[in-house]
Amino acid sequence: MALFSWEKMGRLDPPLPTGFSEGRAPCALPLGGGRLALAFTALDAARKSHVFVCPARLAEGGIRLEGEPRLALSPGELGQFDEDGAMTSCLTPRPGGFYLFYTGWQLLRSGAFAFGCGRALFDSDTLEVRREFPGPVLAKDPTNPLLCASPYVLQSNGQWVMWYVSGLRWERREDHLFHYYTIRRAVSADALRWESDPEPCIALREHEYAIARPCVLQLDGLWHMWFSHRGFTGNTTYRIGYADSIDGLHWRRHDAEPTLELSAEGWDSEMVCYPAVFAHEDRLYMLYNGNGFGKSGFGYAVAKR
Numbered sequence: 001m002a003l004f005s006w007e008k009m010g011r012l013d014p015p016l017p018t019g020f021s022e023g024r025a026p027c028a029l030p031l032g033g034g035r036l037a038l039a040f041t042a043l044d045a046a047r048k049s050h051v052f053v054c055p056a057r058l059a060e061g062g063i064r065l066e067g068e069p070r071l072a073l074s075p076g077e078l079g080q081f082d083e084d085g086a087m088t089s090c091l092t093p094r095p096g097g098f099y100l101f102y103t104g105w106q107l108l109r110s111g112a113f114a115f116g117c118g119r120a121l122f123d124s125d126t127l128e129v130r131r132e133f134p135g136p137v138l139a140k141d142p143t144n145p146l147l148c149a150s151p152y153v154l155q156s157n158g159q160w161v162m163w164y165v166s167g168l169r170w171e172r173r174e175d176h177l178f179h180y181y182t183i184r185r186a187v188s189a190d191a192l193r194w195e196s197d198p199e200p201c202i203a204l205r206e207h208e209y210a211i212a213r214p215c216v217l218q219l220d221g222l223w224h225m226w227f228s229h230r231g232f233t234g235n236t237t238y239r240i241g242y243a244d245s246i247d248g249l250h251w252r253r254h255d256a257e258p259t260l261e262l263s264a265e266g267w268d269s270e271m272v273c274y275p276a277v278f279a280h281e282d283r284l285y286m287l288y289n290g291n292g293f294g295k296s297g298f299g300y301a302v303a304k305r
Contacts, residue, residue, distance in 0.1 A: 003242065004303040006260050006286060009062055011267050011299035014038075014054045014069045019045050024294030025150075025213065026287040027276040029091035029098065031124050034058045038065070038287075039072070039100065040298060041087045049085030050074050051102060053127040058280050063300055072129040073102065073120060081106060081116035081136045090152045090215070090276070091122055098122040099191065100129050101151040101162075104136060111177055112170050114140065115149035117162075119191065138164065138186065143196040146170065147181065150213040153191065156248065160188040163214040163225065166200065171209075180204065182211045183227060185249070201251050202243060207231040212238070213274045216248070217284075219305065223248045226259065226275040226286070238273035240288060260288065260301060267296035274298075279305065 014023065026040040036056040041049045051073035055066045076082040082104025089101045100122040106114045116136030120129050138148045146167030153162045166184040170177055183202040186194040202211055208231040215226045223245040228238040240259045243251040263269045268290030276287045284303045290296045 003254060003257065004284060006301040006303045008301045011297055012063065012065060013297060014065055016042050016069065022294045023297040024289060025088045025274050026298045027088050027090050028278050028287060030278060030280050037091060037124060037127055039088045039091060048075050049087045049105065051086050051088050051129060055127060061283060061302060070127055076104065076134060080134050081139060082118060089150050092153050098124055101153050103149045115147035117148045117151040117164060137192055138194045143198060152214050152216055160191040162186045162194060163216050165212055178209050180209045183214045202227065207233045215275055215277050217277060217279060222246060225251060226277050228273040237271040240272050240275050267291060268299065
C-alpha cells in the first residue's frame with residue numbers, strides 16, 4: 001500500500017481583477033528550471049467561471065507566486081457547451097506544446113446543469129490559452145447520459161488516457177437537487193476522439209453520491225489517483241480520497257486513513273476538495289480547495305516521494 005504523508009503549506013492568494021472572486025480547481029504544470037504555470041478558475045459578477053493563469057516558481061520545497069494572474073479563457077458563445085463557464089482541469093504536454101483540458105458549463109431550466117470536457121492549446125511562454133474549436137471533446141452520450149467533467153489526461157503506452165467525472169443521475173430531495181456521479185476512464189489515439197470504458201473505475205460506496213475531479217500520476221511502477229468524495233452521511237462536505245492501481249484500470253481505494261485532514265480553523269476547516277497533484281524533484285505537491293468549493297480560495301500541501 002502506497003500512502004503519502006502530506007504537510008499543509010498554507011493558502012495561495014493570487015490577486016484577482018476587479019469583479020472576480022474565489023479561486024477554484026487549481027492545477028499546475030512544471031516548466032523546468034523551477035518555473036511553474038499555475039491555472040485556476042475565478043467567478044465573475046454573474047457567477048460565470050473563467051480560467052486564469054499565473055506564473056509561479058518552485059523553490060525550497062514551496063510554491064511562490066510571480067506576477068499577477070492573466071485571464072486566459074472565458075465562457076463560450078451562446079448555445080455552446082461552455083456558455084455558462086469554463087473551468088480548469090489539467091495542463092498536459094502534447095507534441096510541440098501543451099494542452100489545457102477544461103470543463104464547460106451549461107445551466108439548465110430545471111436547475112440542474114450539464115458539463116462537457118473541452119480541449120484548448122496552452123502557450124507556456126506567454127501563458128495564453130487558445131480555443132481550437134467551439135465544441136467539447138467528450139460530452140453526453142450513451143455511456144455518459146448526463147455530463148462529463150474534470151478531465152485528467154496523460155499519455156501512456158502510445159495512447160492518450162483520460163480519467164473524468166461521469167454523471168449517473170439527478171435526484172430531488174425536498175427542495176434540493178443532488179447529482180450522482182463517479183469516475184470513468186476513456187482512451188484515444190489523438191486526444192480528440194475518445195472511447196469510454198463501459199463501467200466506472202471508482203464506484204460510489206454506500207451513502208455516497210459524488211466522486212469528483214480525479215488526478216492520476218504514475219510513480220515507481222504504481223498508478224496513484226486522488227479525488228474528492230462526499231455523501232449523505234459521514235463526510236457530507238467533500239474530502240480528498242486516494243486510490244492506487246497496478247494497471248491503471250482496476251483501483252483500490254484507501255479510505256481508512258484520511259488523505260488530508262481538515263484544519264482546526266480557517267479556510268480549509270470545513271472542506272478539502274479538488275486535488276491536483278504533481279511531482280517535482282523528490283516531492284509531490286497537492287493544490288487543493290478549501291471551504292465552499294473554492295469560495296475561500298486554494299492552497300497546497302507537500303509530501304516526500
